[in-house]
Amino acid sequence: MIIDFTHSFKDYHEILDFYGVWDYECPNPECGAKQHPMRRHARYERSLVMWDADAGRLKEERMEILRLKCCSCGSTHAVLTMDVIPFFAYSIQAFLALVSLCMAEKSSVPQTGEKADVSCQLLYRFLLIFHEYAEKLMLFLRMETLWEGERNPLESQILPLLLGKSPPWPQSCFFQKFRSPIFLHRKSTVSYPLRFGSAMP
Known part of the structure; x- marks a missing residue:
């Protein structure tokens, strides 16, 4: 790929x-x-x-x-x-937009699901994927000097930092650091080994 x-x-x-x-x-x-x-x-x-x-x-x-x-x-x-x-x-923009809506103040997964016309199960899956990536994203933000606080940012603070940059960031930078696309969520790769190449800008 x-x-x-x-x-x-x-x-x-x-x-x-x-x-x-x-x-x-x-x-x-x-x-x-x-x-x-x-x-x-x-x-x-x-x-x-x-x-x-x-x-x-x-x-x-x-x-x-x-x-x-x-x-x-x-x-x-x-x-x-x-x-x-x-x-x-789902594209990365759709993923981030839905997670942002779920994490917005005075919002909930059912409200977001009704507003965006998607199932709550899908939104909970997105939030799970985002949560699983949170630690790596925090490290990434520090490596990119986009977060320099003593404590790690809250998960709700990660999204504005990711969304605040124009493409191809953060996708290409994240790929270069970790050799994996951001938010890739595939548990079994036995039948289809994940092999990535990239034409970097």
Whole structure:
């Protein structure tokens, strides 16, 4: 799997329309080639749930995903963008927006679910994922000198810091620090090992 932090859902057409030389490295750790020439292999469709900030609600988009094949080892890899959480239907913006609504003052999960027209079960899952990432996010904020207090920030203070920066931050920086996309939540990787490559800006 290749995550391109220089592109988003909005300009994915640039990836689909590109027929030149790909500068991505093959994410397969078993690929022994010093250079990783890759070629177009296939496309597939998937849904991505986005957050419409103007309307204050979720919206579902369909997008085509390009797969590339490494000419050296023959492995194939989907090319995702900075706003896609691998193996997840919701974009990172939608995830953060819903968690922010749940954590807002005088708000609750049922109220947020009714307002955003999503199930409480989904929101509780999002909050669980966010809570599981909280410790790593606090470390990340300190590493990026975005939090310098003696005590760790409250979980509710993390969100404004994450949302206060324009893309591709924090996704690309987080990936560079921990070699994993932010909020990736996949417990079993036996049948599909997680192998990430990235075209860093």
